[in-house]
Amino acid sequence: MKLSTSAMVLVLSASAVWAEDTVTIEFAYPYSHLFDVTYEAMMPAFKEAHPNIEVKFRATYESYEDATNTVLREAVAGNLPDVTMQGLNRQAPLIDKGIAQSLDPFIAAEADFEKDGYHEAMLSLSTFDDTVYGLPFSISLPVGYYNMDILRAGGIKELPKTWDEVISACKTMKANGIDNPIFWGWNVTGNWFVQALLWSQDSAIVDGGRVTLDSAETLVALEQMQEIFTECEMQNLEWKSALSSFSAGDIGMMFWSTSALGSVERSQGDFELVTGPFPGLDGKPKGLPAGGNAAMLTSTSDDPKVREAAWTWLKYITSGDGAAEVAKTTGYMPPNKAANEIILADFYEQNPNKQTAVDQLPLLRDWLAYPGDNGLAITQVIYDSIERIVTGDATDMKELQQEMVEEVADLLPNG
Amino acid sequence: MAVLDMGVAAHPKPINHEARTAWGLAAPALALMFLILLVPVIIAGVLSFTNYSLGNSGFDWVGTQNYERLFTRSTYEKMFIATFIYVVTVVPISVGLGLGAALLVHSLGRISDIYKTIYFLPVMATLLAMAIAWEFMLHPTIGMVNRTLAMACGSWFDVIPFFANGCNDGFPLWLGDRDYAIWVVCFIGVWQGFGFNMVLFLSGLTSVHRELYHAAEMDGARSGWDRFWLVTWPALGPTTVFVVTISCIRAFQVFDTIEAFWPQGGGPNKSVYVMMFAIFEKGVQQNLIGMGSAITVLFLIFVMFLTLIQRWLVERKVHYG
Numbered sequence: 001m002k003l004s005t006s007a008m009v010l011v012l013s014a015s016a017v018w019a020e021d022t023v024t025i026e027f028a029y030p031y032s033h034l035f036d037v038t039y040e041a042m043m044p045a046f047k048e049a050h051p052n053i054e055v056k057f058r059a060t061y062e063s064y065e066d067a068t069n070t071v072l073r074e075a076v077a078g079n080l081p082d083v084t085m086q087g088l089n090r091q092a093p094l095i096d097k098g099i100a101q102s103l104d105p106f107i108a109a110e111a112d113f114e115k116d117g118y119h120e121a122m123l124s125l126s127t128f129d130d131t132v133y134g135l136p137f138s139i140s141l142p143v144g145y146y147n148m149d150i151l152r153a154g155g156i157k158e159l160p161k162t163w164d165e166v167i168s169a170c171k172t173m174k175a176n177g178i179d180n181p182i183f184w185g186w187n188v189t190g191n192w193f194v195q196a197l198l199w200s201q202d203s204a205i206v207d208g209g210r211v212t213l214d215s216a217e218t219l220v221a222l223e224q225m226q227e228i229f230t231e232c233e234m235q236n237l238e239w240k241s242a243l244s245s246f247s248a249g250d251i252g253m254m255f256w257s258t259s260a261l262g263s264v265e266r267s268q269g270d271f272e273l274v275t276g277p278f279p280g281l282d283g284k285p286k287g288l289p290a291g292g293n294a295a296m297l298t299s300t301s302d303d304p305k306v307r308e309a310a311w312t313w314l315k316y317i318t319s320g321d322g323a324a325e326v327a328k329t330t331g332y333m334p335p336n337k338a339a340n341e342i343i344l345a346d347f348y349e350q351n352p353n354k355q356t357a358v359d360q361l362p363l364l365r366d367w368l369a370y371p372g373d374n375g376l377a378i379t380q381v382i383y384d385s386i387e388r389i390v391t392g393d394a395t396d397m398k399e400l401q402q403e404m405v406e407e408v409a410d411l412l413p414n415g
Numbered sequence: 416m417a418v419l420d421m422g423v424a425a426h427p428k429p430i431n432h433e434a435r436t437a438w439g440l441a442a443p444a445l446a447l448m449f450l451i452l453l454v455p456v457i458i459a460g461v462l463s464f465t466n467y468s469l470g471n472s473g474f475d476w477v478g479t480q481n482y483e484r485l486f487t488r489s490t491y492e493k494m495f496i497a498t499f500i501y502v503v504t505v506v507p508i509s510v511g512l513g514l515g516a517a518l519l520v521h522s523l524g525r526i527s528d529i530y531k532t533i534y535f536l537p538v539m540a541t542l543l544a545m546a547i548a549w550e551f552m553l554h555p556t557i558g559m560v561n562r563t564l565a566m567a568c569g570s571w572f573d574v575i576p577f578f579a580n581g582c583n584d585g586f587p588l589w590l591g592d593r594d595y596a597i598w599v600v601c602f603i604g605v606w607q608g609f610g611f612n613m614v615l616f617l618s619g620l621t622s623v624h625r626e627l628y629h630a631a632e633m634d635g636a637r638s639g640w641d642r643f644w645l646v647t648w649p650a651l652g653p654t655t656v657f658v659v660t661i662s663c664i665r666a667f668q669v670f671d672t673i674e675a676f677w678p679q680g681g682g683p684n685k686s687v688y689v690m691m692f693a694i695f696e697k698g699v700q701q702n703l704i705g706m707g708s709a710i711t712v713l714f715l716i717f718v719m720f721l722t723l724i725q726r727w728l729v730e731r732k733v734h735y736g
Binding site for chain 1: 468469471484488490554555556557585588590591592593676677678679680683684685696697699700701702703
């Protein structure tokens with residue numbers, strides 16, 4: 001009896017010590033089909049390095065839109081995670097509403113911050129008003145995915161460099177009996193491809209707090225999309241169907257984010273896959289929007305231990321081996337210098353398909369957020385307009401541009 | 416004052432006391448009903464006149480601006496059209512099929528249970544899970560539906576223009592085609608809903624008195640159609656009113672399929688942008704609580720209207736049992 005009691009006391013005290021030492025932080029990320037493997041690969045090493053930090057994964061966000069929205073709701077309900085991964089274009093609203101917290105105090109306390117591979121260009125993606133609010137985790141750029149078997153069967157020998165070349169490739173392939181030559185990722189999150197066509201002309205969709213949808217460059221972009229969709233007779237595929245069709249070997253050329261490379265390769269059928277740089281309007285694009293997400297601190301805890309643990313986790317996933325897993329498991333690039341130059345030194349040589357986006361890095365521009373509370377609604381208006389081009393509902397691009405400008409004006413803060 | 420006292424005193428005291436106890440006993444239920452059912456509706460009504468966005472500390476009164484947009488913007492015109500098409504298609508077909516299936520199943524002997532189970536299966540299955548299964552089947556290139564259709568290519572089916580076109584240019588995209596999308600959703604709505612209506616009609620059928628059929632036969636109703644028209648259909652009156660109302664409300668509430676097929680946008684060109692999805696998109700996805708509330712209020716008015724029609728019909732005594 002005495003023995004069992006003392007044993008119980010021992011167990012209780014042990015678990016008390018355990019409970020005191022283990023810090024639990026809550027964490028949520030988007031796009032489970034891309035990142036599940038990444039975090040799975042990271043966890044064993046993280047647990048070994050930090051046995052007293054337990055990371056509790058919340059349900060994944062379906063998309064960046066969903067991520068912003070969930071966090072906004074959680075902020076109202078007082079139920080925020082400690083660390084959240086947010087789309088680079090969705091950081092601004094969380095900072096405006098005071099949900100994301102400044103990381104400057106933590107960075108100031110780090111001795112080897114720069115040596116860990118964090119550099120100016122990387123941090124600038126999450127710097128607002130000279131304050132760092134996030135650590136970028138994964139960066140993507142738009143690229144071309146080519147099914148070389150279909151391209152060869154369709155009589156295409158060289159990868160296209162401009163959209164005109166893409167269209168003529170479509171026509172050649174169609175003439176040679178290829179039904180489904182192209183998928184162009186207009187429906188990617190956050191109007192990313194529209195911004196890609198604008199940055200290609202070195203034009204920003206938001207300039208000095210003003211949405212520039214009425215610009216001549218926007219009209220060029222709309223007309224370019226119309227030309228691609230109609231002349232290639234592109235099918236209106238939902239993006240998940242498009243990715244599975246491409247992986248199954250049914251589509252010749254797919255223009256999409258390099259981020260999906262990991263998941264496409266995992267489900268790839270029997271064909272030769274090659275990636276190529278994103279084509280331009282005439283010649284090379286002048287810029288391309290940076291896709292991807294950043295880790296933000298949203299902890300409402302007053303406990304310094306929890307905050308310290310959250311920072312440890314933030315740092316782990318964005319530097320060193322953690323960051324390297326991003327490149328290994330997805331098509332994303334870790335923006336961390338040390339991870340890229342040391343751990344991944346010969347990785348890109350062995351994976352030339354993942355090299356394409358790295359080569360385009362000098363073109364990297366901001367993925368812009370729309371001003372005001374209605375950013376998500378504005379994204380939807382632009383999405384709906386582009387869809388009308390794809391389905392053939394809108395034929396006059398000037399008229400479409402005008403309608404888009406008016407609808408967006410309704411949603412802007414001063415509108 | 417004295418007169419008033421007299422009046423009170425004139426009433427027998429126990430009744431007053433009893434009434435007070437009754438109110439006292441009903442109070443918790445009434446309070447809960449008010450709090451849980453009515454307050455949210457009132458809040459939605461109030462918010463529909465504001466521009467409240469989730470996460471903001473305050474909001475501005477915008478008057479009827481949300482309602483004005485609801486009736487002037489083309490997006491919401493598409494919403495009304497999609498909802499209307501869905502309700503007008505799904506309600507009659509699912510009620511008709513439900514009635515037909517119920518009559519057939521009812522006339523069967525022992526094996527009717529098997530049919531009941533099979534027809535009721537889609538009702539029991541979660542629509543969301545079923546929608547995902549449909550999404551796979553309707554995939555334009557690797558889906559079962561188009562693969563099966565393609566098997567008919569080269570046979571005499573080619574005479575039909577649909578197959579001739581499909582075999583040459585590929586079969587429809589279904590979910591990505593603005594001409595087909597709404598009909599696919601309607602089809603799934605009927606497929607999922609008619610089993611439920613069948614069960615309701617079956618229970619209605621069991622309550623029709625045998626003697627009525629005998630009497631009808633004596634009056635000269637020889638054919639099955641005569642008997643149906645003379646006895647079954649009038650006897651099913653109350654059931655039919657109930658089934659139609661329930662089907663209408665369910666049709667107005669369609670959401671799962673659309674959210675599963677098109678999490679962004681509500682279908683190609685918003686052709687499947689039904690009210691429930693619009694509420695979700697505005698109020699939940701985009702945090703525009705004001706606009707979402709305005710659509711909710713309109714939605715409630717529609718449903719209330721349907722319920723009133725049902726009450727009116729029932730009060731006209733649509734029953735002969």
